[in-house]
Amino acid sequence: MLLKAAATVLTLAATVASARYVTAHLKNPAAPLQPPVLAGNGSTASALGGQFTVGPSVHESDVEPMTSTYAS
Amino acid sequence: MPPEAVLESHHFEALGTSCSLFAVGRPRASLLAAESWVLRLGDRFTRFASDSELSRLNARTGEWVDISGEMEELLREGLRAYEMSAGLVNVAVLPSMLAIGYSRPLVRGPGVATLHAVESLPRLGDVLEVHAGRARLESGAGIDLGGIAKGWMADRLCESLGPNAVANIGGDLRAVGPGPRGEGWPVGVGDRTLLLRDHGAATSSTRRRRWGDLHHLIDPRSGLPARSALEEVSVVASSGFEAEVVAKTALLLGPEFAPAYCAAHAMAWWLGGAA
Numbered sequence: 001m002l003l004k005a006a007a008t009v010l011t012l013a014a015t016v017a018s019a020r021y022v023t024a025h026l027k028n029p030a031a032p033l034q035p036p037v038l039a040g041n042g043s044t045a046s047a048l049g050g051q052f053t054v055g056p057s058v059h060e061s062d063v064e065p066m067t068s069t070y071a072s
Numbered sequence: 073m074p075p076e077a078v079l080e081s082h083h084f085e086a087l088g089t090s091c092s093l094f095a096v097g098r099p100r101a102s103l104l105a106a107e108s109w110v111l112r113l114g115d116r117f118t119r120f121a122s123d124s125e126l127s128r129l130n131a132r133t134g135e136w137v138d139i140s141g142e143m144e145e146l147l148r149e150g151l152r153a154y155e156m157s158a159g160l161v162n163v164a165v166l167p168s169m170l171a172i173g174y175s176r177p178l179v180r181g182p183g184v185a186t187l188h189a190v191e192s193l194p195r196l197g198d199v200l201e202v203h204a205g206r207a208r209l210e211s212g213a214g215i216d217l218g219g220i221a222k223g224w225m226a227d228r229l230c231e232s233l234g235p236n237a238v239a240n241i242g243g244d245l246r247a248v249g250p251g252p253r254g255e256g257w258p259v260g261v262g263d264r265t266l267l268l269r270d271h272g273a274a275t276s277s278t279r280r281r282r283w284g285d286l287h288h289l290i291d292p293r294s295g296l297p298a299r300s301a302l303e304e305v306s307v308v309a310s311s312g313f314e315a316e317v318v319a320k321t322a323l324l325l326g327p328e329f330a331p332a333y334c335a336a337h338a339m340a341w342w343l344g345g346a347a
Binding site for chain 2: 055057066070
C-alpha cells in the first residue's frame, strides 16, 4: 500500500514539474532560423545574373569542365 | 607501380537529348552497354510512342496494369518526388503537357495548344496507386516521366559504371568517386566549374524547350507553364534524382522561398534570372 502511494505521489510530482517547466519555456515563434539560411551564407553574384551559393562539401575549380548540367 | 587507369568517355543521343558517360578504369564495352540500357528504357518510358510501357499505362486508366520492375521503381520515385517537393513535382502532368501542345517531340514542332481546358494538377496519391508489379491510374489522369527519369537513370547508371564515373543524361547527372585526377569530377554548373564527388547535379530552366509564350515546365498549382521570376536553377544534391527534383521545386517556388529550400536540400545552387 505504501509503495503504491509513493509511486502515485512520484508520478503526480513528475507530471506537475514537467507541466510547470514546459509552460515556463514557451517556444519563441520569432526566434531566428539557426543556422541562418536566408542571407550572408556565402552567396555570390553570378556572371550570368542571379546568385550562386556553394556549400562546404563542394569545391570550385578553374579547370575546364568535362560535362555540364546544360545538355538539355 | 600499377599503370595509370584510363579514362573512357562516350557521348550519344537518347531521350531527345544529349548524354555523356565517363568512367575511369572501365572497358569501353561497359559504356556501350550503358548506352543500350538508356535507349531500351527510353523506348519504354516515352509518352511519344503509343506502344511504350508508359503509353499502355496511360491508355488503361481505371484498371490495374502490370508493370516492369523499372517502371514500378520510377513510379515510386515519382511519389517520392511529390512528397519532397510538397506537390510541386507531379508526374501526373500529362494532361497539361498535351494542353500546351507538347504532344510530340519538339524537334517536330509543338502541337496545337488548348489552354482553356487546363486545370490544376490532382494530388498524385489520389490518381496513382503502385503495388508490386502493377499500377493503377484514375480515369482522366496521365503520367509524364520526363521530369524525373533522367536523374533516376543517371543514378542507376553510376551503379553499373564502377566506383569512379559520371553519367550525364540530358544535363541531369551523377558523379561518383574521385574523378580522373583525384580531386573530383569537374562539372559546369551555372557559370562555375564545381568538383563533384558522390554528388548529383541538375538544371531546371524555362529558357529551353520553349515556343512562343509557352514552355515545358508546368506549375501544378495552375496546370500552366510556370510564371516564376526565376528562369533557371542549378542544384548540386546527393543524387541526380534529388538534384532534378530540388532544382524544379526551387524554380517553381520563386526567388522568395528558393534560397531557404535550397539551403535545406542542396549542397550548392545557382538561382538565375531572379527579378
